[in-house]
Amino acid sequence: MPNVFVKVPEPTLRRLPWYLAYAKLARQQGETHLSSTQIAQKIGIDASQVAKDFSFVTVSGKTRVGYEIDELITTLEQFLGFTNCHKAFLFGAGSLGSSLLHDNGLTQYGLEVVAAFDIKVELVGTQINRIPIQHLDRFMEIQAQTGVQIGILTVPVNQAQEVADIMIAGGIKAIWNFTPFRIRVPEDIVVQNTSLYAHLAVMFNRLRGLLEEEKE
Amino acid sequence: MPNVFVKVPEPTLRRLPWYLAYAKLARQQGETHLSSTQIAQKIGIDASQVAKDFSFVTVSGKTRVGYEIDELITTLEQFLGFTNCHKAFLFGAGSLGSSLLHDNGLTQYGLEVVAAFDIKVELVGTQINRIPIQHLDRFMEIQAQTGVQIGILTVPVNQAQEVADIMIAGGIKAIWNFTPFRIRVPEDIVVQNTSLYAHLAVMFNRLRGLLEEEKE
Numbered sequence: 001m002p003n004v005f006v007k008v009p010e011p012t013l014r015r016l017p018w019y020l021a022y023a024k025l026a027r028q029q030g031e032t033h034l035s036s037t038q039i040a041q042k043i044g045i046d047a048s049q050v051a052k053d054f055s056f057v058t059v060s061g062k063t064r065v066g067y068e069i070d071e072l073i074t075t076l077e078q079f080l081g082f083t084n085c086h087k088a089f090l091f092g093a094g095s096l097g098s099s100l101l102h103d104n105g106l107t108q109y110g111l112e113v114v115a116a117f118d119i120k121v122e123l124v125g126t127q128i129n130r131i132p133i134q135h136l137d138r139f140m141e142i143q144a145q146t147g148v149q150i151g152i153l154t155v156p157v158n159q160a161q162e163v164a165d166i167m168i169a170g171g172i173k174a175i176w177n178f179t180p181f182r183i184r185v186p187e188d189i190v191v192q193n194t195s196l197y198a199h200l201a202v203m204f205n206r207l208r209g210l211l212e213e214e215k216e
Numbered sequence: 217m218p219n220v221f222v223k224v225p226e227p228t229l230r231r232l233p234w235y236l237a238y239a240k241l242a243r244q245q246g247e248t249h250l251s252s253t254q255i256a257q258k259i260g261i262d263a264s265q266v267a268k269d270f271s272f273v274t275v276s277g278k279t280r281v282g283y284e285i286d287e288l289i290t291t292l293e294q295f296l297g298f299t300n301c302h303k304a305f306l307f308g309a310g311s312l313g314s315s316l317l318h319d320n321g322l323t324q325y326g327l328e329v330v331a332a333f334d335i336k337v338e339l340v341g342t343q344i345n346r347i348p349i350q351h352l353d354r355f356m357e358i359q360a361q362t363g364v365q366i367g368i369l370t371v372p373v374n375q376a377q378e379v380a381d382i383m384i385a386g387g388i389k390a391i392w393n394f395t396p397f398r399i400r401v402p403e404d405i406v407v408q409n410t411s412l413y414a415h416l417a418v419m420f421n422r423l424r425g426l427l428e429e430e431k432e
Contacts, residue, residue, distance in 0.1 A: 007425050014414040021373045021396040028374055043398045081420030082413070099318040104311045109413045110420065149423065157237045158244055174423040176415070180237040182259045190426055192419040194412065197298070197325045198230045199392070203408040204297030204326065207365065207390040209223050210406055 012053045013080070018043055019050065020076040027069050035066030082110040087148045089172070090116040091163050092155030093123050093133050096178055096196075100154060101128040113152065115142060136163075140170045149173040157181045228269045229296070234259055235266065236292040243285050251282030298326040303364045305388070306332040307379050308371030309339050309349050312394055312412075316370060317344040329368065331358060352379075356386045365389040373397045 019039050026034055036054060040047035059067060059075045077083045090097055093116045100106070101116060117136045118124065124135045134142060142148075151172040155163045160181035167175060174190035177183055180197050235255050242250055252270060256263035275283060275291045293299045306313055309332045316322070317332060333352045334340065340351045350358060358364075367388040371379045376397035383391060390406035393399055396413050 008421055010418055013418045013421055014411070017396045017411060017414045017417055018398045022398070025374050025397070044400055045398075080417040081424065082417070084420075086420060086423075095318070095320045099315040102311070102315040102318060106412070106416070109416050111416055150419070158241050173426060174419050176419055180233045181241070182234045182238070182261075184260055188426060188430075190419060190422040192415050192422070194410075194415045195230070195233060196322070196410065198233045199408050199410045200322070200325050200327055201233055201296040201298070202226055202229045203366070203390050203392055203406060204300075204302060205224055205229055206406040206408070207302075208297065210389060210404060214404075 008056045012056055015045065015049075015053050016057070016076060016080055018045075019053070020073065020080065023069055023073050023076065027073065032069055033065045033067060034069050034072060038066065080110075082108070084110050085112050086110050086150055087112050087114045087146065088150035088152055088176075089114065089139070089143070089148050089167075090131075090152040090154060091118075091136070091139075091167060092116075092153065092159070093118040093120075093128065094154065094156065097152075097154035098128050100152065100178070101131050104129070111150070114146065114148065136166070139166065143170045143172070147171070150176065152176045152178065153183070154178045224272045228272055231261065231265075231269050232273070232292060232296055234261075235269070236289065236296065239285055239289050239292065243289065248285055249281045249283060250285050250288060254282065296326075298324070300326050301328050302326050302366055303328050303330045303362065304366035304368055304392075305330065305355070305359070305364050305383075306347075306368040306370060307334075307352070307355075307383060308332075308369065308375070309334040309336075309344065310370065310372070313368075313370035314344050316368065316394070317347050320345070327366070330362065330364060352382070355382065359386045359388070363387070366392065368392045368394065369399070370394045 022039055022042055023034055036050040037047050040050045057075060057079045059072055088111055090101060090113050101113060113131055116131055116133045117139050118133055119136050123133045126133050149172060151167045153160060153164060153175055157179055160179040161183055164175060164183040168185060168189055177191055177193045180195045185191055238255055238258055239250055252266040253263050256266045273291060273295045275288055304327055306317060306329050317329060329347055332347055332349045333355050334349055335352050339349045342349050365388060367383045369376060369380060369391055373395055376395040377399055380391060380399040380401060384401060384405055393407055393409045396411045401407055
């Protein structure tokens with residue numbers, strides 16, 4: 001298989017992990033094959049959408065029996081990058097940052113945090129979940145030694161842009177931004193925004209809408 | 217002001233916290249007024265989009281000087297629900313669940329986790345960050361006493377649907393789903409999906425694209 005890189009649409013990349021999660025569950029329940037129609041029904045997504053999403057992944061299903069479930073899981077995991085080990089640094093070991101350091105689940109999905117950086121003297125030299133916390137001043141040196149390209153940004157809002165600039169200057173290529181601040185970066189830097197608080201705002205608004213409706 | 221509930225489009229609800237974060241930063245830096253043009257420039261969003269987003273929020277700007285910054289911040293925080301205290305339960309105090317219990321940041325955005333539920337005997341009766349962990353069997357009883365309507369779902373994939381069903385049967389109205397499983401719920405239940413792993417998949421794919429480009 002030639003290693004041709006395909007830029008997959010973001011909605012597809014967000015749905016594929018759902019199919020993967022469902023396939024793993026079906027395997028646990030003893031299934032050996034899975035069709036895109038089955039997945040579509042169980043997940044509540046249009047079957048043609050599922051088929052379209054799968055068209056980005058090189059996985060071959062057979063008419064009637066569908067995909068061989070082990071192959072489907074392995075292919076999806078590889079395609080999504082979950083089987084590769086991507087080393088990452090975390091910037092800002094405060095409340096949210098240290099809580100992410102506690103989450104061992106990330107490793108299972110291919111992200112291994114190898115060091116955290118902070119400027120608080122009382123944190124520097126300590127460890128969280130066996131991950132060492134270093135002073136931010138040492139980032140460039142440690143990056144040069146390790147070549148880590150992914151940085152998780154969990155600093156306070158007022159430091160988000162400054163630290164993002166430092167990360168990029170030091171060789172970070174992809175920033176997973178957990179701050180509610182919209183950082184500006186050069187075109188050749190990948191930014192993935194995951195603002196828990198924005199998701200909270202959506203949930204609060206929808207819940208309020210629901211409760212108002214019930215009142216009527 | 218009549219309390220008319222407006223269903224705000226999700227993209228707007230996701231952008232408003234960016235404006236809020238920027239306004240707070242500008243206030244720290246000594247600004248007293250802020251125009252939507254300024255916000256647009258700093259955040260890299262079209263000015264007409266910012267103005268449109270603000271049209272959902274009852275905030276009055278003056279020509280030339282823009283919004284009074286304190287009023288803007290207070291109005292946005294209230295509008296987004298961050299100033300109300302929303303009590304929540306967490307379901308599944310494993311790796312991701314316990315890491316969320318460590319995050320005090322959520323409280324600042326209006327979400328207070330008052331109890332966690334799990335089925336592991338060794339966890340029941342313990343506390344994480346002063347939040348008590350109870351056996352899932354006690355959920356209905358505790359929900360009836362407290363009337364909590366928000367549930368955070370952080371159980372393993374193979375228990376996601378079952379626990380979601382229990383949550384709903386017990387009176388939970390909004391589910392913040394952190395599992396990669398797409399749960400099925402009745403129409404009158406709010407679901408907010410926050411799959412960290414789906415975001416990882418997007419980031420890995422984009423990073424890979426970038427590195428392939430650089431090779432060429």
